[in-house]
Amino acid sequence: MDEILGAMAGALVPVAVQWSRYDDQTQQRVRNTRYDLRDLRDAWQESLGWGGAVRSRLPIVMDWDTGLAMATSQQPTAQTIPTLPSGQLRPNLCNGAESFVSSMTWPPRPGMYDARQNVQQVGELSTTALAMTYEEVRTAIHAFVSCNGSTAAGRVQLYRSVNALTDTVMSLNLTKAEFAARWAQLFGVPVSTIDPHRDPSKSPTIGGINAGNNVASVVFISTGSNNEINPQTDAGHRLRITAGAGNIAINASVATLTFATPYRYKRPDGSTATLQPQVHLATESDNFAFAQVSYTGYTIRLVSPILAGTSVDYSVIVDPGVTTV
Numbered sequence: 001m002d003e004i005l006g007a008m009a010g011a012l013v014p015v016a017v018q019w020s021r022y023d024d025q026t027q028q029r030v031r032n033t034r035y036d037l038r039d040l041r042d043a044w045q046e047s048l049g050w051g052g053a054v055r056s057r058l059p060i061v062m063d064w065d066t067g068l069a070m071a072t073s074q075q076p077t078a079q080t081i082p083t084l085p086s087g088q089l090r091p092n093l094c095n096g097a098e099s100f101v102s103s104m105t106w107p108p109r110p111g112m113y114d115a116r117q118n119v120q121q122v123g124e125l126s127t128t129a130l131a132m133t134y135e136e137v138r139t140a141i142h143a144f145v146s147c148n149g150s151t152a153a154g155r156v157q158l159y160r161s162v163n164a165l166t167d168t169v170m171s172l173n174l175t176k177a178e179f180a181a182r183w184a185q186l187f188g189v190p191v192s193t194i195d196p197h198r199d200p201s202k203s204p205t206i207g208g209i210n211a212g213n214n215v216a217s218v219v220f221i222s223t224g225s226n227n228e229i230n231p232q233t234d235a236g237h238r239l240r241i242t243a244g245a246g247n248i249a250i251n252a253s254v255a256t257l258t259f260a261t262p263y264r265y266k267r268p269d270g271s272t273a274t275l276q277p278q279v280h281l282a283t284e285s286d287n288f289a290f291a292q293v294s295y296t297g298y299t300i301r302l303v304s305p306i307l308a309g310t311s312v313d314y315s316v317i318v319d320p321g322v323t324t325v
Helices: 002-048 051-056 059-069 097-102 124-132 135-143 152-170 176-186
Strands: 119-121 205-207 215-220 236-243 253-258 264-266 272-274 278-282 289-293 297-302 311-319
Touching: 059 124, 124 135, 205 215, 215 253, 236 253, 278 289
Parallel strands: none
Antiparallel strands: 205 253, 215 236, 236 311, 253 297, 264 272, 278 311, 289 297
16 A cells, blocks of 8 residues: 555656646746736826827817717728618708807817717817818818918918908898898899888788777788789788778777888997887778887777778888888
8 A cells, every 4th residue: 555655646746846837837927917917007097198198088179079970971880881871961050050159169168978988968169070071161171272372471461361351240240131132242243122121022911800899801902993003012002991790999909910021220330120110091081090010010900980891991101211121
């Protein structure tokens, strides 16, 4: 028995030596791996503090990237046969544009991102970056390129002209339609000079007919005794008021007319204000009437009753007294 145990012990010595060596190598690999992980962690933490890495994580920088990313037509993952996203439409940045640009701030309002930097809410620069991808914006930028290069003096002139345009336009208080008219005049495009309140294509409308006060109808009179054509405009129109089964009582509202174009005028400082025009109702009978007026229209009230089953015609003149816009 002793001989067998001794032989077995002798056989285990090389195994133990081999295991010790293997264990030493394994422990060394573990230590090396630990050191590598430590070095990798240190390098990663150091890289996060680099200026470029810090700036790339700022919300307004990510806002710009977000806006550009919105314009991509590529799928975010690799595909064997690439396909375009279905139904991708160009966002309409004109919707609410005036309200948006008037509320812009500096620095730009940043977007909101979660811990994994996924977008929760886009920032101001996202819209700007997206606009930069639109065809007409890129075209306008290309138009600023001089085909013959530029000189220092030429660049100063370009700066002065664009900057002066900016200062001039920002000092005005014009509507988009007024700016369009100015541009049209500059390039020689014929512009209609018809006062909108005298434009035959823009007629006031009749509403609020008071049937409870025996008003059967209120209509425009478009022809005269000799078949004249009488266009109905805000500034001048003719009405026929017809009573129903009973008399139309005095001082009760008959109907309300709404102007096709609200009356406004421009103050000396360039700002626009609403205007209450003068409204005169004339009739060949003794059924006089008056108007309660606002800048959007007027309500007819009678001074004299209109008898049941009869009609009275009125000629209406609307005069603002000043030039309107």
